[in-house]
Amino acid sequence: MSQQNMTIAALQQAYQTGDLSPKQVIENALERCQQYLDHNIWIELFSMEQLQPYLDALENSSIEEKPLFGIPFAIKDNIELAGFPVTAGCEAYTYTPDKSAFVVQQLIDAGAIPLGKTNLDQFATGLVGVRSPEKWGPCHNSFDKDYISGGSSSGSAVAVALGLVSFSLGTDTAGSGRVPAAFNNLIGLKPTRGLLSTDGVVPACRSLDCVSIFSLTTDDANTVFNVAAEFDANDAFARPNLDTNKGNYGQLAESTFSFAVPKPDQLNFFGDAEYAEQFEQAVKHLESLGGEKHFIDFEPFFTAARLLYEGPWVAERRVATEGVNRQAMLQVIQDILATQEDARADDLFKAEYKLQACRQQVRDVLQSYDFILTPTAGTTYTIEQVQADPIKLNSNLGHYTNFMNLLDCSAIAVPTGFISSGLPFGVTLFSRAFSDARLLSYANLMQQTLRLPLGAMDVACPDSSAAISSCGDRITVAVCG
Amino acid sequence: MSQQNMTIAALQQAYQTGDLSPKQVIENALERCQQYLDHNIWIELFSMEQLQPYLDALENSSIEEKPLFGIPFAIKDNIELAGFPVTAGCEAYTYTPDKSAFVVQQLIDAGAIPLGKTNLDQFATGLVGVRSPEKWGPCHNSFDKDYISGGSSSGSAVAVALGLVSFSLGTDTAGSGRVPAAFNNLIGLKPTRGLLSTDGVVPACRSLDCVSIFSLTTDDANTVFNVAAEFDANDAFARPNLDTNKGNYGQLAESTFSFAVPKPDQLNFFGDAEYAEQFEQAVKHLESLGGEKHFIDFEPFFTAARLLYEGPWVAERRVATEGVNRQAMLQVIQDILATQEDARADDLFKAEYKLQACRQQVRDVLQSYDFILTPTAGTTYTIEQVQADPIKLNSNLGHYTNFMNLLDCSAIAVPTGFISSGLPFGVTLFSRAFSDARLLSYANLMQQTLRLPLGAMDVACPDSSAAISSCGDRITVAVCG
Numbered sequence: 002m003s004q005q006n007m008t009i010a011a012l013q014q015a016y017q018t019g020d021l022s023p024k025q026v027i028e029n030a031l032e033r034c035q036q037y038l039d040h041n042i043w044i045e046l047f048s049m050e051q052l053q054p055y056l057d058a059l060e061n062s063s064i065e066e067k068p069l070f071g072i073p074f075a076i077k078d079n080i081e082l083a084g085f086p087v088t089a090g091c092e093a094y095t096y097t098p099d100k101s102a103f104v105v106q107q108l109i110d111a112g113a114i115p116l117g118k119t120n121l122d123q124f125a126t127g128l129v130g131v132r133s134p135e136k137w138g139p140c141h142n143s144f145d146k147d148y149i150s151g152g153s154s155s156g157s158a159v160a161v162a163l164g165l166v167s168f169s170l171g172t173d174t175a176g177s178g179r180v181p182a183a184f185n186n187l188i189g190l191k192p193t194r195g196l197l198s199t200d201g202v203v204p205a206c207r208s209l210d211c212v213s214i215f216s217l218t219t220d221d222a223n224t225v226f227n228v229a230a231e232f233d234a235n236d237a238f239a240r241p242n243l244d245t246n247k248g249n250y251g252q253l254a255e256s257t258f259s260f261a262v263p264k265p266d267q268l269n270f271f272g273d274a275e276y277a278e279q280f281e282q283a284v285k286h287l288e289s290l291g292g293e294k295h296f297i298d299f300e301p302f303f304t305a306a307r308l309l310y311e312g313p314w315v316a317e318r319r320v321a322t323e324g325v326n327r328q329a330m331l332q333v334i335q336d337i338l339a340t341q342e343d344a345r346a347d348d349l350f351k352a353e354y355k356l357q358a359c360r361q362q363v364r365d366v367l368q369s370y371d372f373i374l375t376p377t378a379g380t381t382y383t384i385e386q387v388q389a390d391p392i393k394l395n396s397n398l399g400h401y402t403n404f405m406n407l408l409d410c411s412a413i414a415v416p417t418g419f420i421s422s423g424l425p426f427g428v429t430l431f432s433r434a435f436s437d438a439r440l441l442s443y444a445n446l447m448q449q450t451l452r453l454p455l456g457a458m459d460v461a462c463p464d465s466s467a468a469i470s471s472c473g474d475r476i477t478v479a480v481c482g
Numbered sequence: 483m484s485q486q487n488m489t490i491a492a493l494q495q496a497y498q499t500g501d502l503s504p505k506q507v508i509e510n511a512l513e514r515c516q517q518y519l520d521h522n523i524w525i526e527l528f529s530m531e532q533l534q535p536y537l538d539a540l541e542n543s544s545i546e547e548k549p550l551f552g553i554p555f556a557i558k559d560n561i562e563l564a565g566f567p568v569t570a571g572c573e574a575y576t577y578t579p580d581k582s583a584f585v586v587q588q589l590i591d592a593g594a595i596p597l598g599k600t601n602l603d604q605f606a607t608g609l610v611g612v613r614s615p616e617k618w619g620p621c622h623n624s625f626d627k628d629y630i631s632g633g634s635s636s637g638s639a640v641a642v643a644l645g646l647v648s649f650s651l652g653t654d655t656a657g658s659g660r661v662p663a664a665f666n667n668l669i670g671l672k673p674t675r676g677l678l679s680t681d682g683v684v685p686a687c688r689s690l691d692c693v694s695i696f697s698l699t700t701d702d703a704n705t706v707f708n709v710a711a712e713f714d715a716n717d718a719f720a721r722p723n724l725d726t727n728k729g730n731y732g733q734l735a736e737s738t739f740s741f742a743v744p745k746p747d748q749l750n751f752f753g754d755a756e757y758a759e760q761f762e763q764a765v766k767h768l769e770s771l772g773g774e775k776h777f778i779d780f781e782p783f784f785t786a787a788r789l790l791y792e793g794p795w796v797a798e799r800r801v802a803t804e805g806v807n808r809q810a811m812l813q814v815i816q817d818i819l820a821t822q823e824d825a826r827a828d829d830l831f832k833a834e835y836k837l838q839a840c841r842q843q844v845r846d847v848l849q850s851y852d853f854i855l856t857p858t859a860g861t862t863y864t865i866e867q868v869q870a871d872p873i874k875l876n877s878n879l880g881h882y883t884n885f886m887n888l889l890d891c892s893a894i895a896v897p898t899g900f901i902s903s904g905l906p907f908g909v910t911l912f913s914r915a916f917s918d919a920r921l922l923s924y925a926n927l928m929q930q931t932l933r934l935p936l937g938a939m940d941v942a943c944p945d946s947s948a949a950i951s952s953c954g955d956r957i958t959v960a961v962c963g
Contacts, residue, residue: 207831208831208834208835208838234845236842237835237838237839237841237842238838238842239842313827316827316828316830317831320828320831320832344826344827344828345797345825345826345827346794346797346822346825346829347800347801347825348827349827349830349831350689350797350798350801350830351801354688354689357689357718357719361717361720365715
């Protein structure tokens with residue numbers, strides 16, 4: 002058969018017409034997984050035997066009852082699935098939980114089938130996807146094996162891009178759910194902090210951690226988000242969703258919109274002229290859709306970003322890995338955890354005051370525009386380049402991502418084009434907390450008008466099932482299903 | 483003349499009829515201040531000469547333009563007034579600011595006249611009102627000089643209770659705006675964190691500090707709150723008010739209401755049977771007004787409270803007094819600042835996780851009832867008693883107050899009766915952030931039905947100018963003005 006369209010909508014249609022069964026889809030997927038073993042996507046890929054109970058659970062059910070009926074997904078291996086080991090990319094850390102993370106359980110209850118646990122930068126510390134011990138190896142980019150996949154949610158992104166699963170869960174503290182989306186031509190939704198439960202998720206910086214969603218389309222991201230965003234009172238950092246952020250995907254208030262970009266001298270492409278050109282094109286595309294472009298001073302965002310690794314927030318990562326033998330970790334992780342070891346509570350308060358000042362400075366900006374637009378990453382690198390300079394190049398990749406959770410924003414990574422080598426480029430739309438539905442809607446508008454192929458597959462962009470608001474008279478309204 | 487009714491409404495009426503002028507009121511007030519010098523209320527009481535510019539500024543104005551036209555008020559001496567020294571109760575700390583605190587400026591712009599800077603527990607660290615250096619001495623209770631005034635906003639409370647000013651500003655980090663209200667028969671509003679700017683306020687725990695309001699009536703507290711609660715983008719911790727918390731003072735949604743109290747075994751009156759009896763009476767009064775009483779588990783509130791002085795939050799007080807010679811401080815303050823000195827950033831994150839768990843545990847409780855009711859303090863003490871046991875007795879007074887800002891609640895202290903010695907007793911109504919208007923409305927309902935005399939004066943409780951919602955058919959609706 003030709004390459005299967007793995008979007009949720011496509012699979013559901015095939016299930017409804019009887020063209021495919023969940024069992025066939027899972028079998029096909031596992032078969033395809035075998036072709037990509039050298040990408041180092043999985044820490045554990047499940048067998049058909051292990052997956053049978055999930056298929057059995059669908060038997061007396063239907064798509065009407067379960068919005069993710071028979072949809073295969075992947076789980077980053079710092080999120081618990083009952084009965085399967087969690088490694089967080091560190092063998093010495095391994096434990097096997099009795100129950101699944103709250104968010105995983107929501108998805109399974111909705112009919113989704115977990116195909117395996119995916120590779121990641123150890124303890125979710127990194128944006129590169131190469132910080133895995135030798136046992137699992139660096140995760141390779143879905144477009145070019147020489148290139149990094151982005152991290153830390155490396156395997157989760159590549160699994161979706163190669164059509165092995167329909168969607169996946171990552172985590173995103175500093176950009177781990179967005180950078181791999183950009184490098185693998187995917188939608189990467191980093192929801193508002195607290196909307197997706199982090200109960201059963203190995204903490205990185207517990208006060209900032211988010212569970213994120215990789216998908217091929219914004220429709221799929223929205224479908225998964227709606228299932229996953231259940232309030233969990235057992236997660237201390239959980240927040241109930243707001244009514245204004247529910248059920249209004251695709252509905253844009255105005256026929257024109259406004260967005261802001263950093264002042265030109267605050268953009269940094271690290272010498273990558275093609276990335277710079279791609280960003281310019283993305284901006285022009287938004288303008289052609291009726292978007293009014295504004296320039297903003299990005300300094301408060303950068304100031305906040307610097308606090309994450311240059312300030313006492315590193316202490317959170319230390320608390321998260323307390324009790325784990327440091328010697329069992331990769332050297333680069335040991336080095337990061339060894340910084341700020343003498344930071345006192347007094348220092349943290351001072352840093353929190355600095356952060357609070359940044360939050361106040363960006364309050365108006367975040368409220369003034371429908372979204373803010375940046376490149377998701379300023380450039381990309383080969384695995385070899387990163388291995389030769391693991392700290393600095395990793396840090397470059399966080400230029401537009403590190404501030405997001407510190408400043409309590411919601412964000413979505415959206416593919417917008419390809420550079421001459423064929424590698425994908427993407428942008429990030431972000432706004433204040435509880436803007437997920439609005440961001441998804443604008444991302445959908447972009448995806449539906451750019452109509453890029455999905456992931457690293459030869460599958461055309463399908464029409465969205467959401468009504469797309471027309472912006473001026475420039476957009477063809479596409480409604481289906 | 484007989485004792486002047488110093489409520490804002492009474493003064494405004496006297497100004498409008500021409501019975502009094504602002505100048506006369508200020509002169510009378512300064513004269514009365516001289517009678518109470520032995521109460522140690524003021525750190526600096528201004529002279530008529532110093533006050534003349536404020537009177538002059540009223541000349542081409544009117545009550546219609548300035549809602550606080552000619553209203554005298556007092557400022558706790560950790561809040562800046564342009565051109566006057568700030569001591570924070572520590573001579574070595576003294577500095578003279580060029581401009582007034584944002585919140586003070588709002589009040590002055592509205593026509594209010596600052597009569598002086600008031601005594602306080604040094605660096606606002608204490609709930610007793612006796613932690614002042616010899617130079618200023620302990621602030622005495624307005625009902626009985628042997629008793630503590632409560633602190634840290636001691637002078638601000640006593641000045642209002644004795645009718646020297648109409649209202650005053652305090653600060654409230656751990657209870658400093660509520661405990662002195664209870665001990666001096668006053669309304670003490672501790673607004674939602676961030677609604678009153680802390681720009682120009684000497685920090686205690688900067689992430690928790692609130693400016694608070696002492697007044698004789700809830701009407702006055704509401705009037706001052708409406709003037710003072712202006713968003714200040716220069717205050718990193720400022721938050722804009724919500725529409726649901728504006729302009730609806732006196733409007734209660736339902737004819738019945740529900741309130742919660744700690745389980746009986748979680749109440750602590752430190753052996754004070756009269757206080758226990760008073761609390762019971764207050765609960766019965768609310769039930770007689772149509773209130774449905776519920777019991778809640780208070781443990782999460784107590785757990786949060788313990789974090790404030792037994793956890794790394796002490797580091798905030800240390801940061802706030804950085805650069806001040808410790809030897810110049812009172813011994814008790816030195817001792818407090820010397821605790822938790824080895825607390826690391828890691829420890830603070832762990833404490834913040836504990837706090838976050840408490841926040842999550844009380845989320846439902848705070849949403850389930852119109853308000854939660856506690857005694858404001860479990861007992862009271864003489865100045866001598868506190869001087870003999872300064873840490874423990876101070877700590878007892880925070881039993882029902884220390885958690886409030888850590889758990890992001892709004893609160894109001896309301897007088898409800900007197901014990902046999904003639905000393906006042908009061909309760910605190912609290913709820914989640916942005917409940918100020920609702921709490922003020924219920925406090926008004928209590929004040930209008932209890933009709934206690936005002937402060938420590940022989941002045942009867944006036945009718946409220948707010949329409950009081952009837953609760954069932956038990957309340958006489960009082961509308962005036």
